[in-house]
């Protein structure tokens with residue numbers, strides 16, 4: 277079982293800057309939802325509000341039927357929502373394996389086998405073994421003894437994804453997982469996300485790499501000036517005039533141009 | 542690796558043996574006096590490091606706990622007429638009183654971070670010093686005199702020496718246990734990124750506060766032992782601003798957040814300080830120490846041991862690279878070839 281994540285009418289301004297205005301969106305259970313929009317359209321701010329790092333001026337956040345609007349980050353995490361940061365936040369002076377041991381692996385108050393605990397059903401296995409399994413899954417187990425601060429940017433992104441998975445979150449929020457990552461790692465990352473999703477996890481992914489978003493996501497929501505301007509399957513979104521408008525002259529158009537000849541053929 | 546581990550174990554055994562026989566070989570009371578001072582700083586620097594080094598919250602107010610333990614000892618030994626080895630039984634109680642004081646101090650100071658935290662710990666120090674100079678229970682500025690221990694004068698220092706040695710060994714062992722525990726990991730995660738740690742389920746306040754309380758407990762015991770040894774308690778010596786600077790310098794010198802670092806710092810710097818004080822008149826030794834502080838913060842901010850370890854690792858990596866061919870392009874190898882320079 278996984279959970280649906282939804283926001284309703286989220287509004288937030290910083291001084292005079294309106295970062296979010298009546299933002300309402302849904303990341304349906306068991307799906308990969310893309311969240312795109314031009315720079316400064318409020319994507320990261322929305323993540324911060326969902327995960328309790330910021331308070332909204334108005335609006336609500338729901339996890340399934342439960343309202344989590346004012347929950348602190350620790351509680352949101354305990355309820356099964358894990359996230360990564362646009363600029364990764366790993367623990368640089370801990371080793372990669374130690375980073376993996378920071379999150380509590382048994383956070384949810386529920387009984388063993390409660391939502392999201394699929395991988396730890398075996399019981400007696402140690403925290404450490406599970407950490408090594410996850411590192412092997414993301415492909416950085418060879419670095420378990422290295423100080424996290426010595427990792428490359430792409431490796432940090434993989435590490436942050438890995439330790440978020442330690443607690444078996446039902447919902448995973450990724451803020452630009454492919455940004456600045458070596459192209460050979462981007463496909464690796466997409467495969468891993470896809471695999472985790474097939475095991476039942478819900479994803480909400482902010483990403484500027486349009487090939488990545490369009491190839492991976494079941495549905496895409498577009499933010500512009502803090503408001504949702506479009507939402508739907510990737511094929512509809514990439515041809516939506518409002519989206520093209522918002523993105524005029526930026527990444528989506530480039531991706532569009534590259535795709536067009538193939539479509540016309 | 543196993544060779545290295547054997548070497549380390551052997552070094553530890555030799556060190557413990559030296560500590561055990563020192564007063565038998567050096568019977569001169571001045572030598573044991575220096576040694577007791579040094580051991581007390583091993584205890585306090587390790588205890589300080591267990592909180593500040595692991596969590597990143599730099600306390601300049603540990604003298605509050607040291608002084609609290611000391612004054613408790615002075616008052617209790619007098620009021621309850623405890624002397625000799627019976628007085629030593631007061632040490633855990635002195636630690637407990639210091640730990641109790643650490644609870645409100647922590648609840649207030651641990652709400653803020655970095656510079657603000659440091660400033661608040663300094664403020665607590667001055668409050669404690671002021672209180673000690675003005676309260677009647679501490680004897681105000683005229684101080685307190687403790688009962689004189691009934692030990693034979695030839696070996697007068699030895700009970701203090703061995704007690705300090707046992708406490709030092711226990712403290713270092715405890716620091717080692719804490720560092721390799723999940724609790725220690727959480728402390729070090731707080732040091733690196735407290736908000737992120739909280740967002741991953743770490744209960745940051747209880748973790749920080751308990752570390753401070755534990756550190757204060759040990760520091761209070763050390764203060765009690767020290768005051769019983771010197772026999773008098775005056776506010777300006779019991780609450781000494783140079784005490785905190787010395788402790789911080791020792792931990793920084795050896796390596797903040799390591800186990801051996803504060804021990805090395807105390808073993809090198811306390812005897813050096815004592816020796817300098819003997820060689821010079823007036824304030825030269827303190828000026829020299831201030832200069833040393835600057836040199837360490839500027840050139841060895843991570844301490845002697847981590848810096849040495851880094852050079853060793855780099856040297857080994859260079860050797861290994863000469864032997865092996867460059868790795869392929871799996872994700873882990875990719876990072877190995879690209880990372881490596883971004884350590885802070």
Ligand SMILES: Nc1ncnc2c1ncn2[C@@H]1O[C@H](COP(=O)(O)OP(=O)(O)OP(=O)(O)O)[C@@H](O)[C@H]1O
Pocket residue numbers: 290293294295313314315316317318319320321322362
């Ligand atoms: N803490 C803050 N203080 C002031 N302004 C902020 C703050 N956080 C965000 N903003 C502003 O809110 C707006 C939305 O920012 P946000 O980071 O959410 O955008 P984004 O969609 O994530 O952009 P990007 O694609 O560049 O990451 C921007 O105008 C930004 O400058």
Ligand SMILES: [Mg+2]
Pocket residue numbers: 319320321362451
């Ligand atoms: Mg952003």
